[in-house]
Amino acid sequence: MLKKCSLSEELPVEEYLIEKEPYYVPVGNEIEIFMSAYRNKLPVNLKGPTGSGKTRFMEFMAYKLKRPLVTVACHEDLTATDLVGRFLIKGDSVEWSDGPLTKAVRHGAICYLDEVVEARKDTIVVIHPLTDDRRIMPIDKLGVILKAPSEFMLSISYNPGYQSVVKDLKQSTRQRFVAIDFDYPPAELEMKIVAHESGVNEEMARYLVDIGHRIRNFKQHGLEEGVSTRLLIYAGKLIKDGIDPKEACRIAMVRPITDNTDLQKSIDEIISTIME
Numbered sequence: 583m584l585k586k587c588s589l590s591e592e593l594p595v596e597e598y599l600i601e602k603e604p605y606y607v608p609v610g611n612e613i614e615i616f617m618s619a620y621r622n623k624l625p626v627n628l629k630g631p632t633g634s635g636k637t638r639f640m641e642f643m644a645y646k647l648k649r650p651l652v653t654v655a656c657h658e659d660l661t662a663t664d665l666v667g668r669f670l671i672k673g674d675s676v677e678w679s680d681g682p683l684t685k686a687v688r689h690g691a692i693c694y695l696d697e698v699v700e701a702r703k704d705t706i707v708v709i710h711p712l713t714d715d716r717r718i719m720p721i722d723k724l725g726v727i728l729k730a731p732s733e734f735m736l737s738i739s740y741n742p743g744y745q746s747v748v749k750d751l752k753q754s755t756r757q758r759f760v761a762i763d764f765d766y767p768p769a770e771l772e773m774k775i776v777a778h779e780s781g782v783n784e785e786m787a788r789y790l791v792d793i794g795h796r797i798r799n800f801k802q803h804g805l806e807e808g809v810s811t812r813l814l815i816y817a818g819k820l821i822k823d824g825i826d827p828k829e830a831c832r833i834a835m836v837r838p839i840t841d842n843t844d845l846q847k848s849i850d851e852i853i854s855t856i857m858e
């Protein structure tokens with residue numbers, strides 16, 4: 583079999599460049615911090631619960647920095663080979679195909695590894711040399727070492743609420759990233775976001791955020807994770823579409839977060855009181 587390995591594979595930039603400015607409401611000085619990390623070639627770890635704006639923030643920053651954004655949703659079967667690339671059989675020849683991380687390095691893109699702790703342990707071997715001052719990516723199967731251009735940046739996300747002794751980042755990995763904390767935005771900002779993203783008016787957005795806050799307090803009573811900004815938006819979208827508000831809150835904000843029927847009942851009561 584003939585082995586072809588084209589090292590100058592084109593990145594379909596239009597797929598990765600963000601053309602329209604994403605709607606992003608800053609919560610603190612995260613934009614300035616990210617900009618500074620980028621200038622200093624420091625990798626960034628976005629720490630925070632699900633649906634708190636990490637992905638939207640990455641899209642916004644990639645747009646601001648005018649860099650393509652390569653996002654990888656990590657999962658437990660994701661291997662180093664998936665990130666780096668592999669030889670594929672094409673007809674009667676074998677061709678090299680870049681993985682997403684290799685594409686990002688070659689083209690000076692921003693690579694965002696979402697929920698990196700989920701990936702197989704061998705991915706760490708690839709991440710480490712890229713995230714210290716060497717900024718290199720050895721590709722053993724091709725016998726090459728790529729030097730990351732100054733435009734390249736690696737960013738990861740990490741949800742501290744999910745981590746266990748079995749799945750956690752090693753200190754030697756953690757300490758290669760500067761970490762920016764994310765959380766649900768303060769009420770006034772969250773209201774603005776919910777109204778913008780779902781189309782409900784400010785009054786309805788205020789109700790949804792109020793319910794969201796009360797549900798988050800249930801964390802002390804056995805709720806694993808509070809309701810996300812994403813779910814408040816879902817509820818708003820259903821309401822905007824004509825679904826009864828109480829019903830919308832139940833199916834978008836209560837049922838998704840817990841199967842505990844006692845908890846569901848207690849939260850349903852709160853919704854009924856607020857939405858009277």
Ligand SMILES: Nc1ncnc2c1ncn2[C@@H]1O[C@H](COP(=O)(O)OP(=O)(O)OP(=O)(O)O)[C@@H](O)[C@H]1O
Pocket residue numbers: 605606607608609630631632633634635636637638639696739767775779811812815
């Ligand atoms: N600060 C914000 N500005 C604008 N929109 C926001 C903000 N925070 C959250 N959102 C809205 O909430 C939705 C969910 O946020 P996003 O998908 O970025 O969460 P995430 O933290 O990446 O979640 P996951 O960890 O599950 O990937 C976004 O699609 C956006 O509509």
